[in-house]
Amino acid sequence: MLFFEPTKEEKEKVFNVFNKYKSERPKPDRSLDQFYATEETVLKRAVLLGNLPDISQKKLLFLGDDDLTSVAFALLFKAEEIMVVDIDKRILEFYKYDFTKRKFTN
Secondary structure, X not given: OOOOOOOHHHXXXXXXHHHHHOOOOOOOOXXXXXXXXXXXXXXXXXXXXXXXXXXXXXXXXXEOOOOOHHHHHHHHOOXXXXXXXXXXXXXXXXXXXXXXXXXXXX
């Protein structure tokens, strides 16, 4: 059972941010077995993580995050620290640019 379900407004916030940055997001690299998950699936992943006990006091590591699950999580929840590592340098550059310049606001 989930303790947190996003409101319509929270869902729209996540989807708006994803749509805003869609054109700048690196395309999936099939040689790295990358395939985008749907926005709904990414939202479900973030909500599942957000329902873990004491998640706000945890340091989170996203290993490979071409789906931007960490972004959806950060828009809905707090954590002590969120880190993303990826073999694809394009993903890391996208995060570096957007987190430092834009803060993923909508």
